Amino acid sequence: MNLSFTDNPYKTLGVERDATEAQIKQAYFALIRQHSPEHDPEGFKRIRSAYEKLRAGSERAQTDLFLIDERFSELKPEDIQRAATDPLPLTLEIIRRDLIVLEAQLLLEEAAAAK
Numbered sequence: 001m002n003l004s005f006t007d008n009p010y011k012t013l014g015v016e017r018d019a020t021e022a023q024i025k026q027a028y029f030a031l032i033r034q035h036s037p038e039h040d041p042e043g044f045k046r047i048r049s050a051y052e053k054l055r056a057g058s059e060r061a062q063t064d065l066f067l068i069d070e071r072f073s074e075l076k077p078e079d080i081q082r083a084a085t086d087p088l089p090l091t092l093e094i095i096r097r098d099l100i101v102l103e104a105q106l107l108l109e110e111a112a113a114a115k
Helices: 009-013 021-034 041-054 057-066 092-114
Strands: none
Touching (some): 009 041
16 A cells, blocks of 8 residues: 555545544545546546545555554654653563554555455
8 A cells, every 4th residue: 555644535535534434435425526537637536546545444444554643743853752761561461462463464464465
């Protein structure tokens, strides 16, 4: 999946991140009526691309994995401060959680490669 830092299919379609598939589809068709391929080919491509990234569960999950949270998009190095305390010790629970996340990412990559 090729997402740039400025791609945000939710913003393109004007829906929230917790929108249902029906809400996404409704927003898509409303925008397509306003930006037909004949009158606004670039707008149509942008809207169609956003819809393709959100229309089904697997595409949406993959998009959400790679989509940068907006609150971190303007983070500057001077905003980062060293914590006053040492990090928590590594526990089995933390390792299990990290392994589950890694396994989910590998499964998504396998699914994308199988297409």
